[in-house]
Amino acid sequence: MNIGIVGLGLIGGSVAKAIKQNTEHSVYGTDLKESVIYKAKLIEAIDDRLTEEILGICDMVIIAVYPGETIKYIEEHQKLFQKGCLVLDCCGVKEAVCGRVRSIAAENGFTFVGAHPMAGVEFSGFEHSQKTLFRNASMILTPEVDMTIQDMEKLKKLWVSIGFTNVQISNPKEHDRRIAYTSQLAHVVSSAYIKSPTAEDHKGFSAGSFKDLSRVAKLNPTMWTELFLLNRENLTEEISTMIRHLEEYRDAISQGNEKDLWNLLNEGTERKILIDKNTKK
Amino acid sequence: MNIGIVGLGLIGGSVAKAIKQNTEHSVYGTDLKESVIYKAKLIEAIDDRLTEEILGICDMVIIAVYPGETIKYIEEHQKLFQKGCLVLDCCGVKEAVCGRVRSIAAENGFTFVGAHPMAGVEFSGFEHSQKTLFRNASMILTPEVDMTIQDMEKLKKLWVSIGFTNVQISNPKEHDRRIAYTSQLAHVVSSAYIKSPTAEDHKGFSAGSFKDLSRVAKLNPTMWTELFLLNRENLTEEISTMIRHLEEYRDAISQGNEKDLWNLLNEGTERKILIDKNTKK
Structure with a gap:
């Protein structure tokens, strides 16, 4: 060809x-x-x-x-x-x-x-x-x-x-819905994560989890701005879902609620195991 | 010895x-x-x-x-x-x-x-x-x-x-302040990220950013519950900071505000480059 x-x-x-x-x-x-x-x-x-x-x-x-x-x-x-x-x-x-x-x-x-x-x-x-x-x-x-x-x-x-x-x-609709989560939300989260003032002091205090979470914070702002705005509705919803979940963790931690926090973490772990298992099928 | x-x-x-x-x-x-x-x-x-x-x-x-x-x-x-x-x-x-x-x-x-x-x-x-x-x-x-x-x-x-x-x-105080961000927040974020309903449909629609963001969602709930609750104040503050930043991205996206969104993404990119540069010193 x-x-x-x-x-x-x-x-x-x-x-x-x-x-x-x-x-x-x-x-x-x-x-x-x-x-x-x-x-x-x-x-x-x-x-x-x-x-x-x-x-x-x-x-x-x-x-x-x-x-x-x-x-x-x-x-x-x-x-x-x-x-x-x-x-x-x-x-x-x-x-x-x-x-x-x-x-x-x-x-x-x-x-x-x-x-x-x-x-x-x-x-x-x-x-x-x-x-x-x-x-x-x-x-x-x-x-x-x-x-x-x-x-x-x-x-x-x-x-x-x-x-x-x-x-x-x-199909385009399904693609955009899924990509809003797997790729776009991941980039938003990484970009937001790196903005904590504490990020400047990470040297010597960080390992794999920091490295993984912050990796895609370095991105092409022009390309991603265009992509995000062309998938506004799906991405807005994913960010809102993420915020709601983060609030659950924050509330359990700030209230010292051991049982709720354990459940939240355990649910996340079980979900991750399940999702990885389904991927291998 | x-x-x-x-x-x-x-x-x-x-x-x-x-x-x-x-x-x-x-x-x-x-x-x-x-x-x-x-x-x-x-x-x-x-x-x-x-x-x-x-x-x-x-x-x-x-x-x-x-x-x-x-x-x-x-x-x-x-x-x-x-x-x-x-x-x-x-x-x-x-x-x-x-x-x-x-x-x-x-x-x-x-x-x-x-x-x-x-x-x-x-x-x-x-x-x-x-x-x-x-x-x-x-x-x-x-x-x-x-x-x-x-x-x-x-x-x-x-x-x-x-x-x-x-x-x-x-020293212990400084350690706990920094670790709340580099390690603990990273685990909370990953655990929250995997909870989107869309996570179940990621197969074939995901690549490195999904993999990195979701990696540490699989964790030991008992150990991390103990660690998080022993660093309550620092971690609560980091999660709140993260939520505030996510809200900025969400608002720019839902309002279709191209300039704000570009600036948010560009700031994240510049910050990531700066932080990586400082690490190499």
Whole structure:
């Protein structure tokens, strides 16, 4: 296949490197930064620049930029995709993107599939991209109901070949509801956690739990602001739930209520064990 | 030295194994469970059982049980420690323990030192103890002001020899204030995080941030209930601070306030970078 990649940041760059490493497909990439395209070509992460001409012969186009930019790119290039081309985004929210792009795809005869690779590190940009980023990761796809099985098989094969061990089929609404918790709330909590004045004095007084809790506090504020605001309702609800639970712990502790506190901690432990067990099934 | 270890759980068992592995000291251990003492001797984690007779010839005694049990052990054995013996606890709170034991030590001619090894895993018991548990970890000591430099050197040497790369001198009050944030709040937050109803649906929709945030939700409820209630004031304040910060994020998100949200996330990122930088100094 000829595969186009729009945006060679952490995700797009890693996809390009992984496809070149693991498959025989040709990869064409583009980025806002000329220097990134040049570098990607130099280290053979891409075969060549993705021009408008090459876009017309691509069998698949993977767009790895922010939600707003993704929609803009598709709007501006809608006439240039090959008929039957598989066009994917990589955004962390799906309703806002899929809802806008759906009709454009139908009108122009290409197939749009929402995609969210569940992988990342606390760094961004092509320089941090790596061909092994997706090893053992989960890929969430939110295809339209009329997508063919053949196209889905083609997609699954590609993702598995670059390291994903799980391809999860979902729909935009369900995706956004779950991601508000697993990913977005986790980032909010980490960001809030690091703001305690005591954080400055952690040196020598911290171990694994501090390290884990604070890791994703370092994030890309522009990207996450966009993602959070595109999933407002779900995320607001998750934060409120979290606050309610924290209040239960605080009240039990401040009142010295040993029984309640033990129950709260025990419930959390049992729940964590149960959830880990279900994951292994 | 002859070293006694009281309680051969995750911490006591790991201390025993690490001392036997890395030093020439003799190790004598005891535990509430006969089977644990038997097993520890069998795999040479201890040289022999710590009897009351042997206690009297120990140069150092490391007590690795819960706070209440630690105080009880010291009260019951106060007459049996050798004069000049170094007696340490391993509790996660220090004021409650050191405050009670201080006068007993002075009256009976042994030296008590509060100790908190900043290492652990989400499992407990001798079967999970490991001789490498303390590799690159931090040991916090809260000695009395009249402790001799010679004794402190002896202690430092022991901890460094079993893997600790940092021996942090503090006092009980300061210890408890900082630990309320780095360790205790982290456990409360993780326990609260796992309680969202959405947690049950995380499979295929989660990656590193979910994994890190939820890791320590699996904890020993009895131990942590005791530790939290012995550090009530500090921990209550940290949870309240955390809730206040979460409310700021929630309000910015629910109001769609892009500027405020960006600032909140950017502040968190800058703070995390600053804190990591200070740690490396």
